[in-house]
Amino acid sequence: MPPADGPSAPPGGDEVDRIVAAWRRVAPDLDVEPLEVLSRVARLAHHLDRLRRGAFAAHELETWEFDVLAALRRAGGTHELSPGQLVVQTLVTSGTMTNRVDRLERRGLVQRRPAPDDGRSVLVRLTPAGATVVDAALADLVRAEHRMLAVLPAGERRALAALLRRVTAPFETTARG
Template sequence: MTTGSPHPAPGGAPDAAPGGAAGGDEVDLIVAAWRREAPQLDVEPLEVLSRVARLARHLDRLRRDAFAAHELETWEFDVLAALRRAGSPHELSPGQLLVETLVASGTMTNRVDRLAGRGLVERRPDPADRRSVRVRLTAAGSAVVDAALADLVEAEHRMLDVLGREERRALATLLRRVSAPFER
């Protein structure tokens, strides 16, 4: 027994899960098994959060593939994207990069070193404090992050094509409400 949606897929055919559950997916099979094996537990959160976790794994793979096509690792894209989003002159302090990418100070120093070695960023003296530096996106860094972002957005659009515009907006609103307490 599954707990999947009775709604048919576009075209009138019922959805089929990889595990063979008509009208459901793998999570429906997992939830049904837990309800059978541990009926004393309310496993309803699994119906949402197991899907979020599975989608996160698919999204990680999709992103790695999009970035690999531009010879970038995910962490490299994260740093370059933070600089690109900063607006002209596309530079941030190492401390600002820490906040933007959620990594430790030693990790960021290593990442900036590696990106500078590839010519994607450069360190510049901070005009407000000569003892400090700013990390600036180079023209090469800007070109590669822009191209990787274009490919990523295209792939993410394909991933969400199963939803209409209003469904995507509603999902974004719901996910924002769930994730807001964990944000900085």
């Protein structure tokens, strides 16, 4: 029997089970079922953030630096995008992006060039050094993420990805709109 001052998780349970049990005890009229999913997503996001920061630090990158470099790498071709396209892909303000591009340019990881179709605009291009560092960081990240998901068989990983896609889709649509 759990102690009177707090519930314990069911056998095989986790911290979220303990949190949900406590809320059910102190607020029995409140439906706390969303916590069973979303608190786990939040906790997983925290662990994933730590894992990613570690993978990027091994390449002397901050998470935001990886995000910008990865967006340019994914662009294919000449690996360049406008600052506005980078803003959309990284979900930051234009002022923040200007600061980030300045910092990456000082490190020799990106360079600006005039846009060929509009002399007032610029494009941000990934340099060879930037491509090398983002490719190496991505390889380390993917290896670490594979280890993180190894507790699930391939079919369950695909099912989880599909479920999470359904939950996040309305937010992604709103962000693009």
